[in-house]
Amino acid sequence: MAEIIRKDAEDEEWKRRAREHEAQRREREDLERRKREAKERLRQMREDLAELRSKDAARKAREQQEQxxxxxxxxxExxxxxxxxxxERAAKEQLRRQREVEAERKSREAAEKAQEQLEKTAQERLKMLIIEEKLGFVRGHWAKMREAADKRDANATS
Structure with a gap:
């Protein structure tokens, strides 16, 4: 019976060790699983961060392009x-020059017309003077002829 008790005690010890061993194994597996999950979360966070940075860089690039x-x-504009x-300045300048040219042309035409008028007036005056001179000559001639006729009449009557 002592042997059965001892065997039962050994079995109990073995079962206890097996339970401890199983608990340690589960703990290690749990720890490994948590490590893997932490690594996966870290990897996912890095990917998310990289994606956010990429999106931010793309957004900034778009904003810069828009700017x-x-x-x-x-x-x-x-x-x-x-x-x-x-x-507009060139058009105004061209218009100003055209107006200047037109004003100069009109001024020249007016001066030419005035000159022509002066020449025409001078020619008419010259004609009048010539006519008056001829009339004066004719009158003088007629006066001399009258005087001569009067002298002849006076000589003939005397």
Whole structure:
């Protein structure tokens, strides 16, 4: 009986050790499982972080492209406004020059017309003077002829 008790005690000891061993094995497996899960969570977190960084970089790149595009549009609009201002200034300058040329032409025409009028007036005056001179000569001639006729009449009557 002592042997049965001893054997029972050994069996109990063996069962206890087996339970301890099983508990340790489960603990190791649990620890390994938690390590794997932690590694997986860490890997997933790294992937998520990398994805977030990638999305952030893409967002920043898009924002920069949009900003660059807005700046280009603003620059193009400013260039267009400047070109329009230059064209308007050039058009105004051309119009001013055309008006100057037209004013000079009209001034020249008016001066030529005035000169022609002066020449015409001078020619008419010259004609009048010539006519008056001829009339004066004719009158003088007629006066001399009358005087001569009067002298002849006076000589003939005397």
């Amino acid at each position: 660059d595009a807005k700046e280009r549009v603003c620059q193009q 400013e260039k267009a406004r400047e070109l329009k201002r230059r064209q």
